[in-house]
Amino acid sequence: MIRLAPSILSADFARLGEEVRAIETAGADLVHFDVMDNHYVPNLTIGPLVCEAIRPHVKIGIDVHLMVEPVDALIPLFAKAGANIITFHPEASRHVDRTLQLIRDHGCKAGLVFNPATSLSLMDHVMDRLDIVLLMSVNPGFGGQKFIPSTLDKLRAARQRITAHTEAGGQPIWLEVDGGVKVDNIAEIVAAGADTLVAGSAVFGAPDNDGGYRTVMQQLRKNAGKT
Ligand code: DX5
Ligand code: ZN
Numbered sequence: 001m002i003r004l005a006p007s008i009l010s011a012d013f014a015r016l017g018e019e020v021r022a023i024e025t026a027g028a029d030l031v032h033f034d035v036m037d038n039h040y041v042p043n044l045t046i047g048p049l050v051c052e053a054i055r056p057h058v059k060i061g062i063d064v065h066l067m068v069e070p071v072d073a074l075i076p077l078f079a080k081a082g083a084n085i086i087t088f089h090p091e092a093s094r095h096v097d098r099t100l101q102l103i104r105d106h107g108c109k110a111g112l113v114f115n116p117a118t119s120l121s122l123m124d125h126v127m128d129r130l131d132i133v134l135l136m137s138v139n140p141g142f143g144g145q146k147f148i149p150s151t152l153d154k155l156r157a158a159r160q161r162i163t164a165h166t167e168a169g170g171q172p173i174w175l176e177v178d179g180g181v182k183v184d185n186i187a188e189i190v191a192a193g194a195d196t197l198v199a200g201s202a203v204f205g206a207p208d209n210d211g212g213y214r215t216v217m218q219q220l221r222k223n224a225g226k227t
Contacts, residue, residue: 002190002224004217005030005063005176007200008054009045009143016050017057023203026214027221030063030085032178032198034143035078040069040092041141048074048081055082065113065178065198067140068092071099079106087111087134087176090122100129111176115140116148120158127165130173132196133158137189138179143200147180152192159193183219190224197224 006028011019020031033051038044051062061084068074069092078086086103090112093099103110111132112123116139123133135154138145155177162173176196177189186197199220206212 001195002221003029003174003196004203004220005032005196005198006203006213006217007032007034007143007178007198008204009034010200010204012204013046016054019204020054020058022208022213023217024058024060026211027217028060028203030061030196031058032200033062033064033083034200035064035066035068035074036141037068040089041067043141048077051078051081051083061085063087063176063198065134066092067113070094072102075099075102075106075108079103079108083108085109085111085132087113087132089113089115089118089140091115091118096122097126097129100126104129104131111174113140113178114154114158116151120154120161123158123161127161127170127173131171132174132176133162134176134178135194136179137177137181140179145180147182147185147189151177152188155189155192155194162193181220183216183223186220186223187226 036043036045063085064083066088071093109131113134137151177194178198181199206216
């Protein structure tokens with residue numbers, strides 16, 4: 001069982017309510033919500049007001065990916081705005097353990113995001129506090145970039161750590177991938193251990209007039225099964 005999380009970074013921002021309803025109808029499991037601050041990453045996107053605005057349009061969870069520095073002040077705001085999952089980059093928080101705890105204290109699932117060059121060892125001492133681990137398969141900041149192939153080895157390594165943790169009695173941890181996920185590479189990404197797939201341009205690049213989102217998502221799911 002995999003989860004598909006279309007990233008609204010590639011949606012039509014002038015029709016965001018319609019766009020999130022369309023991906024829910026087309027079978028999305030989560031709305032991936034990319035928050036960029038022009039400081040931690042060189043781009044500027046959307047904040048809690050937009051999260052609150054789309055919340056009533058869908059029942060599926062909102063997966064907030066914070067590419068901001070600092071992190072903590074935004075957590076209560078996103079929790080209040082209806083976020084279900086909040087992930088952040090460890091480099092952007094002075095106190096990673098405290099930030100993870102803060103997210104759970106606000107009733108959301110908490111996760112760490114690993115940039116292509118960030119070591120997985122940063123999760124070692126906070127495994128108990130993680131609901132999700134997100135590996136970036138592009139450098140964060142923009143949609144439509146190419147999948148970095150070395151992410152596959154990193155996924156296998158992350159999967160091993162998570163399996164060891166759960167086999168030792170730890171809580172389940174989702175393994176998410178973000179960046180360059182397409183119909184033609186999703187099989188190898190899932191085979192390497194991912195269970196939650198972000199796809200921005202792959203989904204929203206399809207024309208929605210004739211059920212295009214549904215067609216792409218069905219292809220993603222079908223290919224994900226071919227491992
Ligand atoms: C990049 C974002 C991604 C992006 C993915 O910084 O975190 O979520 O929207 O877009 P695609 O799927 O087009 O690579
Ligand atoms: Zn993202």
